[in-house]
Amino acid sequence: MAFFSLFKRNRKSSITLRQELWLAILVVILVGFISSLLISTYSAKNYFSSQLYLKNVDNANNLALMISQLEKDPVSLELLISATFDTGHYQRIELQDPTGEVIAKRVFSGDFDTSTPDWFHHLYHLDVAPGVSQVNDGWSQFGTVFLESHSQYTEQALWQSAVRLFFSFLLVAIVACIASSYFLSRILRPLDDVVYQASELGNKRFIKSKVPHTYEFARLVSSMNQLSSRFSQIIKEDKKRLEEFRFKSQHDELTGLANREYFSATLEAQLKQSEDHAHGALFLFRVMNLDQISERLGRVEMVDFLRRFTKTLILFLEENEDRFSENHIARMSHTDFTVLLTDIDDLKLLSERILQLHKTLVSEYQGVDLAVPHSCTFIESKDTRFTLLKRVDNLLKVASSEQTTQAELTDNKNKSELFDNPDSWREAIEQALDNDDLDIMLYPVTSFNGKLLHNQLTLSLLLNGELYRHGYYYHWAKRLKLLSRLDWGIIKYLVRVFDEREDLKLISVELSEETLLDDSALAAILTYLLAFPDLAKHICFDIKESIAVAELKIFRDFCGQVNSMGAKVALKRVGSAFTKLDKLQELGLEMIKVDSIYGHNISYSQDNQTFLRGVCSMAHSIGIKVIAEGVNNPDDLTMLQSLGFDGVVSQPTDETVEQDN
Amino acid sequence: MLVQSQNKPEQQKILIVNDFFARNLRYRTDIQLWQQKDYWATPLETLGKGLGDCEDYAIAKYISLRALGVDDNKLRLIYVKAQIGGPRSNRTQAHMVLGYFVTPNAQPLILDSLITKVLPAAKRTDLSPVFSFNSQGLWANNSTKSVANPTARLSRWRRILEQTQREGVMW
Known part of the structure; x- marks a missing residue:
């Protein structure tokens, strides 16, 4: 219930709208409560005072009238006044002669009731004027009667009524609080949706939400929906334009196959990636x-x-x-x-x-x-x-x-490999994983102004007594369907060393297609990370663009899960298929790493420049960073920066892992 | 009349006020005048009609004298039992007069509506006093501001005083 979440501080320790509304409601209720209590008790006090005064006057007149008719010997007077005083509720009865001398006087002394607290007595003291009346003896004046009623009875009654009022108003206030909490939660329910949508917009996910009934919220939500759909529209158009352009620049018109330029880049990238193997x-x-x-x-x-x-x-x-x-x-x-x-x-x-x-x-x-x-x-x-x-x-x-x-x-098949049959490879890789004979290599991803965005990790395995880089065993692992085990291995390794290594605060790890398509393998990794939220907050998963496009639904779910636990998702080897990603703006991607096919020799390719400029502006419009993979040439780097790239993936800093050859 | 007598001795004020009302008012009972059994009229109402009964006379004289600066302690409105039709008559009537006490313990001078003369009380054997009152206690000391709250005006005496004040007569 809203009432209980009232004092729950939100993360940024700023006040929420709900709290502010509650504050306003409480102030209104409190002011209502206090003022109605004060007004009621003061009007009761005034009423009591006036009634008491009337009683004073009337009783004084009666007494004076009675004394006027009586014989005025001192004993009779004493008796009459005593009798009136003793049987009534009076503070004072006094008879003065015309010169102001006291003839007879009775004054009540002492307290008979202590249930009224002192502060109340002090605050609500009844200041009632005495009743005054003249007594005549024949034609001559005999004296003046002063009569004051005892006000403590009244004060007590006033106190009791004040206590009753207090409790009844308190009850009303509580009922008002409960009612407001109900209405508040009803009114604010759409707000949660709006806030969710807004924060998703902040996370680069341009979703739409249901339009609520409240007028202001409805306007807000529909404008935000408009924003979302406009973004989708822009992105869709951009993608279409880019795709057309890219296709034209990379493909042979007649056959639809890749052209020479594009193929050269592909081949170059392939040769580079395979890292001498x-x-x-x-x-x-x-x-x-x-x-x-x-x-x-x-x-x-x-x-x-x-x-x-x-x-x-x-x-x-x-x-x-x-x-x-x-x-x-x-x-x-x-x-x-x-x-x-x-x-x-x-x-x-x-x-x-x-x-x-x-x-x-x-x-x-x-x-x-x-x-x-x-x-x-x-x-x-x-x-x-x-x-x-x-x-x-x-x-x-x-x-x-x-x-x-x-x-x-x-048939120049590479004979320099470590093992020549799949079984030996399988055995060696599994053994390395089982014995934790592994290490990681860090490829720093830096922005052009030198800031480290994160370290891209790859796993090195100790095979046959020597540490081998990822590229060396990768194709065997892939062929032997061991990639998901390798992914699992790197996550486990990270959890183990995360707290000890300062350089692992911002990292990205590639998840293979095998892992992504295997429900249980993916679930194992994500569940494992849930238990280590610190790591989860710092990790960014790299997924190959080709996988994301081919398995869009799985990828979309994956993005949702990963984003919800605070981790990030990046696309890797981004290129031709980027424009095929439907609803890109809803994925909440952190960055895209553009394939080296495009970045390589970018200075010489006007077409690729145009394509990449388009990719950058589209990605930037939804807050995605654009990084170039595998570009070393200073000219290319300058060109990439001018095209709008945010940074590059550099060569590993950790050179302790030496390549075997 | 009030302006003329402003600086005269009190004894003269008494006579002037008594004379003024004796000359300017004619006696008429409330039933005839106001179609009520007992109606207390303010001095302005009384003068406006030129008619009034005993308490109208007494009230008008009381207020006039107060307006002339006569101390409240010296004035009493007195309910009296009046013997009408000569000393031997058995007819009595409830009546109201204004008493003026030169000193608190002295015999008062009686301003009556039945006769035009101002006589000491001892000379008025036809009247026997029952109860006297003035506005003491109704007003705070030396101020003319009422200490009573609105409900206290339910009393006829208080009502007449306040209404008079509202009509613009101040003392």
Whole structure:
């Protein structure tokens, strides 16, 4: 009940509206209570005084009249006055002769009643004038009668009535309090919604709430709803514009595939992320004599062929998606197409399958000397974009030398790995987790003015006696479905060391798709954090944008849960799909970390600059910080800052973890 | 009349006031005048009508004398039993006169409405006093402000005093 929550102080120790209203109500009730008590008792006092005075006057007149008629010998007078005094309620009866000499006098002395408190007696003393009346003896004056009634009876009655009034008014006041608490809670109920909405707006969640009946609240809520929907509208439009722009700048118009520029950035990022332990492979396809189609069959046929070719590639990738984790297709030039696959094992098998598909496709165009040779190679640990592309290009030259659809591949699978079979990997990772043989690496996320926003954490494992970075074992853990165990491991580790390490006050931890999609794993982490609210308040969960987009509902629930316990959510590897996030403004995101695909070489890409500027202004409009991942080049950093980025993820400060090679 | 007698000795004031009302008022009972059995009129009401009964005379004279500065202690309104129709008559009537006491213990001079002369009480064998009163105790000492609250005006005597005051006669 509102009455009991009245004195509950809120967090900022400022006064709440509810308390203020209560204060006002209490003041009104108190003033009403005190004034009605005072007015009642004073009017009672006045009434008693006047009645007492009338009694004095009347009794004085009666007595004087009686004395006037009597014989006036002293004994009779004494008797008469004594009798009147003793049988009545008088303070004083006095008979004076015309010169002021006392003939007879009776005065009451002593107290008969002590139930009236002194202060009340003092405050409500009845000052009643005596009744005065003349006595004559024949024609001559005999004297004057002064008569005063005893006022203590009256004062006692007054006291009793005051006590009764006090209690009855108190009862009325209490009833008034209860009634006001009821009405107050009814009136203020919509306020809670409004406050919730307002604070959600503050938390960058632009939700709408029900319009209450109270006029002022209704206006407030509807304006806030308007604000929310306007924001949604703005964001929706921004997203649409950005998406169109991004798509145009990154994709080939004809086939809808990524263009060369975009693919180069992707490849660069991929090479960087894999941190010398790449597990990908690159395919390069070339359509030979493509122009013959337009020459002999027409341009429409050529476009049709390219679309079919693209479709074939996509279908091929979809059919074999269990053989790799990520794929990127791009049209590099008029005739060249590439496919980048990550975490792939059996390159030869895939190569044969696609070759078969292409042979089938080419066989449908009999009148043209079409051929689709391709080459493929594993990414080697020392590869740069340049060396990799050069190698695959050289291979393709060999493959295309005979103008037929054939493949050339180098089965240069990385042999320098720690273990060569999945079981050993599983065993080693599980053992490291079980024995807590782990450490964390801190990638500081700093704003451009040098302020540390938080440290992005990754887990290093002690495998086979040596500490290995996240990037080294990551793809194995992913393949072996150990990512959620790793997430759980890092949270447990954090709880253990959180109090000891000063540098862990602001941190971000990536949660894998595996964890996010596994109800029990996610619940375990969130429940665990609930028990450590200190940690929860300082942690920020990084989620890959691709996961958030693919599992929007789960992600939305996750954001709600995480925000409610005081933790934050950031999107990581943000890029192409950012604009697909529906109702972005309701997620309450803390920051987005833009994929290095976009940030890398930003100084040279006008299109990416425009895209990122749009992302920044949209994010800023709903209070989200924008951070660039994997950008080191000073020129790029300057450019990012001018585009509106808030900061960058830097390289780890903790260099004690040395890379094994 | 009141202005003229302002500086005269008290004895003369008595005579002037008595004369004035004896000349200017004619006796008329309340039933005839006010259609009430017993109506106490203020001096202005009495003068306005030019008619009045015994208590109207007495009240008018009392207030006039008070207005002329005669001390309240020296004045008494006295209920008397009046013997009408000569010394041997058995007819008596309730009557009111104004008594003037030169000193508190002296015999009063009686200002009556039945006769025009002012006589000492001893000469008025036709009257026997019953009860006397003045406004002592009604007013606070030497002030004309009433100590009584409004309900006290229920008394006729008080009502007449206050009403007179309201009508503008001050003393």
